Amino acid sequence: MAKIQDLKIEELKQELEKRNLATSGRKVELLSRLREAMEKEGIDVDKHDFHRRDDEASLKDKDKEEVAGSSNDVEQTSAKLEEQGKAPCASTAIDMNMLLGAISQISSQLQVQETRMSSQLEAQKTYMSSQLDEKITQLQENLFKDNAELRERQDKIEERQDKIEALIKEKQDKVEAKDELEDLLRGLQ
Numbered sequence: 203m204a205k206i207q208d209l210k211i212e213e214l215k216q217e218l219e220k221r222n223l224a225t226s227g228r229k230v231e232l233l234s235r236l237r238e239a240m241e242k243e244g245i246d247v248d249k250h251d252f253h254r255r256d257d258e259a260s261l262k263d264k265d266k267e268e269v270a271g272s273s274n275d276v277e278q279t280s281a282k283l284e285e286q287g288k289a290p291c292a293s294t295a296i297d298m299n300m301l302l303g304a305i306s307q308i309s310s311q312l313q314v315q316e317t318r319m320s321s322q323l324e325a326q327k328t329y330m331s332s333q334l335d336e337k338i339t340q341l342q343e344n345l346f347k348d349n350a351e352l353r354e355r356q357d358k359i360e361e362r363q364d365k366i367e368a369l370i371k372e373k374q375d376k377v378e379a380k381d382e383l384e385d386l387l388r389g390l391q
Contacts, residue, residue: 203251206233206237206240206248206250213254214233221236
């Protein structure tokens with residue numbers, strides 16, 4: 203077990219990583235960052251005992267020695283282990299606080315991202331809508347121009363058709379007049 207001021211830089215970084223906090227800087231900065239985070243979690247930093255890996259290894263060795271001892275020792279060890287299992291550990295409460303803090307932080311980040319993405323989507327929707335409106339307007343204008351050009355061409359074609367029909371009629375009239383003249387001339391001969 204160790205107090206916050208006894209932690210090594212690597213241990214400070216591990217504690218900061220557990221809380222999703224920055225792990226860069228000097229030891230003084232790491233201590234300050236960890237102290238501030240723990241106080242926000244409602245943990246009395248000066249009274250809190252940090253578990254070290256060395257502590258866990260020595261506890262395991264000690265437990266093994268006790269188990270290897272007499273049957274009384276075995277019963278006492280079992281009783282101790284049962285009590286430890288039943289009693290809530292301070293580290294479990296801390297772990298729960300850290301998890302709740304991390305969940306809260308992730309939830310906040312997700313809400314921020316959702317808001318940002320929502321506004322980006324709205325902006326894209328507005329942009330795409332205006333682009334689509336412009337394209338539709340442009341297509342309508344082109345369609346009206348094309349229709350006007352087609353009407354003009356159709357009118358010209360009808361004019362030419364009328365002229366051709368008039369020329370054909372005129373030629374037919376001349377041919378008929380010529381035929382009549384020839385018939386008259388033959389009749390006179």
